[in-house]
Amino acid sequence: xxxxxxxxxxxxxxxxxxxxxxxxxxxxxxxxxxxxxxxxxxxxxxxxxxxxxxxxxxxxxxxxxxxxxxxxxxxxxxxxxxxxxxxxxxxxxxxxxxxxxxxxxxxxxxxxxxxxxxxxxxxxxxxxxxxxxxxxxxxxxxxxxxxxxxxxxxxxxxxxxxxxxxxxxxxxxxxxxxxxxxxxxxxxxxxxxxxxxxxxxxxxxxxxxxxxxxxxxxxxxxxxxxxxxxxxxxxxxxxxxxxxxxxxxxxxxxxxxxxxxxxxxxxxxxxxxxxxxxxxxxxxxxxxxxxxxxxxxxxxxxxxxxxxxx
Amino acid sequence: xxxxxxxxxxxxxxxxxxxxxxxxxxxxxxxxxxxxxxxxxxxxxxxxxxxxxxxxxxxxxxxxxxxxxxxxxxxxxxxxxxxxxxxxxxxxxxxxxxxxxxxxxxxxxxxxxxxxxxxxxxxxxxxxxxxxxxxxxxxxxxxxxxxxxxxxxxxxxxxxxxxxxxxxxxxxxxxxxxxxxxxxxxxxxxxxxxxxxxxxxxxxxxxxxxxxxxxxxxxxxxxxxxxxxxxxxxxxxxxxxxxxxxxxxxxxxxxxxxxxxxxxxxxxxxxxxxxxxxxxxxxxxxxxxxxxxxxxxxxxxxxxxxxxxx
Numbered sequence: 001x002x003x004x005x006x007x008x009x010x011x012x013x014x015x016x017x018x019x020x021x022x023x024x025x026x027x028x029x030x031x032x033x034x035x036x037x038x039x040x041x042x043x044x045x046x047x048x049x050x051x052x053x054x055x056x057x058x059x060x061x062x063x064x065x066x067x068x069x070x071x072x073x074x075x076x077x078x079x080x081x082x083x084x085x086x087x088x089x090x091x092x093x094x095x096x097x098x099x100x101x102x103x104x105x106x107x108x109x110x111x112x113x114x115x116x117x118x119x120x121x122x123x124x125x126x127x128x129x130x131x132x133x134x135x136x137x138x139x140x141x142x143x144x145x146x147x148x149x150x151x152x153x154x155x156x157x158x159x160x161x162x163x164x165x166x167x168x169x170x171x172x173x174x175x176x177x178x179x180x181x182x183x184x185x186x187x188x189x190x191x192x193x194x195x196x197x198x199x200x201x202x203x204x205x206x207x208x209x210x211x212x213x214x215x216x217x218x219x220x221x222x223x224x225x226x227x228x229x230x231x232x233x234x235x236x237x238x239x240x241x242x243x244x245x246x247x248x249x250x251x252x253x254x255x256x257x258x259x260x261x262x263x264x265x266x267x268x269x270x271x272x273x274x275x276x277x278x279x280x281x282x283x284x285x286x287x288x289x290x291x292x293x294x295x296x297x298x299x300x301x302x303x304x305x306x307x308x309x310x
Numbered sequence: 311x312x313x314x315x316x317x318x319x320x321x322x323x324x325x326x327x328x329x330x331x332x333x334x335x336x337x338x339x340x341x342x343x344x345x346x347x348x349x350x351x352x353x354x355x356x357x358x359x360x361x362x363x364x365x366x367x368x369x370x371x372x373x374x375x376x377x378x379x380x381x382x383x384x385x386x387x388x389x390x391x392x393x394x395x396x397x398x399x400x401x402x403x404x405x406x407x408x409x410x411x412x413x414x415x416x417x418x419x420x421x422x423x424x425x426x427x428x429x430x431x432x433x434x435x436x437x438x439x440x441x442x443x444x445x446x447x448x449x450x451x452x453x454x455x456x457x458x459x460x461x462x463x464x465x466x467x468x469x470x471x472x473x474x475x476x477x478x479x480x481x482x483x484x485x486x487x488x489x490x491x492x493x494x495x496x497x498x499x500x501x502x503x504x505x506x507x508x509x510x511x512x513x514x515x516x517x518x519x520x521x522x523x524x525x526x527x528x529x530x531x532x533x534x535x536x537x538x539x540x541x542x543x544x545x546x547x548x549x550x551x552x553x554x555x556x557x558x559x560x561x562x563x564x565x566x567x568x569x570x571x572x573x574x575x576x577x578x579x580x581x582x583x584x585x586x587x588x589x590x591x592x593x594x595x596x597x598x599x600x601x602x603x604x605x606x607x608x609x610x611x612x613x614x615x616x617x618x619x620x
Contacts, residue, residue, distance in 0.1 A: 199587075
């Protein structure tokens with residue numbers, strides 16, 4: 001087995017992402033020691049029962065003492081508070097990272113509170129499921145998924161390299177970009193998809209002429225797909241939208257403009273415009289499958305016979 | 311094995327749905343004889359190679375001769391033309407059905423052209439995958455899915471009963487409702503989900519600041535889910551929107567209103583409104599799973615370890 005990338009890892013937050021990191025780090029000897037902190041005593045007990053770490057702390061400052069890498073695995077809106085709580089205890093040369101789905105806000109929240117000599121290397125593993133909590137995690141969550149790092153130009157290259165190696169050992173492909181570009185890219189590949197999924201599930205729940213029971217029964221017509229991401233953690237996603245407001249509103253504007261054009265094509269019976277778009281979109285899925293980011297099996301493989309490939 | 315429901319079945323169109331019916335009918339002895347017709351010689355040859363039927367015809371009128379049940383498995387917009395082509399050959403007492411995703415338009419297209427003494431029982435199996443063509447079908451496609459029948463009040467009850475038994479033998483649960491109500495229910499459970507999936511994939515493809523390669527790489531953040539239904543058959547879906555215009559536009563109006571409210575909540579930082587909606591939508595997925603219309607496994611089970619359940 002390969003050597004640890006560093007000695008002590010502190011995970012602040014031990015939900016889906018934190019517990020998946022803990023499991024993979026333990027399995028593959030990526031750090032010698034794992035300290036876990038979370039503010040809920042019940043969650044901390046559960047993490048202990050699951051044997052996810054070496055030490056367990058309600059106070060994040062205790063967990064980060066002597067840590068080489070601290071990874072904040074809490075909702076984006078909580079990162080500044082955690083940063084303040086740990087700032088005085090971080091050892092010189094420690095690296096602080098996170099897993100948040102928004103990066104500009106993370107830099108804004110953490111940079112002012114971290115002491116000189118501590119390196120900030122924000123990270124975003126583009127991976128997850130619709131389940132939450134320490135039981136939801138699994139060691140292969142990051143396997144063949146992308147992890148985006150958004151250090152500033154002046155960040156210590158050695159610190160960036162350490163975080164890169166850490167994520168590569170977790171199975172990810174690593175890419176580096178600016179926080180601003182990250183927030184724009186994720187607005188379209190993640191935030192707007194979640195927003196419109198939440199929205200359509202809400203719309204369906206509020207119709208008067210269609211019963212809830214009908215929505216559920218006939219959901220295999222397409223609706224059920226959207227309920228998966230609309231079942232994602234509400235606190236996490238509230239924070240994403242509050243902290244990536246500008247990019248989300250900008251991208252949502254594009255989406256709505258395009259939807260109005262489709263609406264008009266339907267109203268005026270412009271079958272050619274519909275057919276053209278519907279043909280163009282097919283190719284993109286093929287590319288995602290070819291890049292190993294999606295399965296080829298029909299219906300995500302969920303209710304088709306084994307071996308039935310598209 | 312149970313007895314056949316009737317003697318001769320004619321399938322007009324042998325794509326995903328038609329070929330799935332053929333496979334299940336053959337496997338479970340639901341009809342004694344299957345005649346297959348499709349207008350493309352290549353597709354007909356492929357159906358013959360796959361052994362999907364007992365006879366193969368380019369002319370639908372030849373296929374329906376002496377048939378007890380004729381099922382049109384063609385895009386909604388083609389049903390009127392097929393109806394005209396077969397009307398003169400249908401035997402007295404024959405039942406004509408279909409599998410279209412819109413039902414009001416089917417009644418409007420077929421009722422005027424079918425001769426007296428032939429029974430029209432429109433049907434819609436709410437099942438499918440994103441793949442098309444005779445190779446895409448499989449015998450269990452309809453297992454535990456719902457099939458909606460939309461006969462008129464004056465339709466012969468025996469004919470309705472035959473079609474009901476046919477779909478039950480294919481593994482479906484059968485529900486009866488009016489064409490108008492069907493078209494409203496499916497607008498929210500199927501047509502609008504497809505429309506917004508097609509739309510967001512189009513929006514993503516057209517952004518200038520985010521490259522196609524970035525959209526593909528980081529699609530695991532949520533976007534890839536939408537590409538599945540946005541890879542569905544373009545001709546079929548063009549026809550759905552052209553033939554269910556009123557219900558689609560009405561439901562799309564609701565969706566857009568709700569989306570504007572969400573947009574406003576983001577702009578004004580109303581975290582409570584976001585959190586409330588995101589919490590409400592979680593429960594609906596749970597109901598869909600409990601009703602057996604969805605898997606509980608995270609990420610539709612596609613990239614999680616065996617046995618990892620939510």
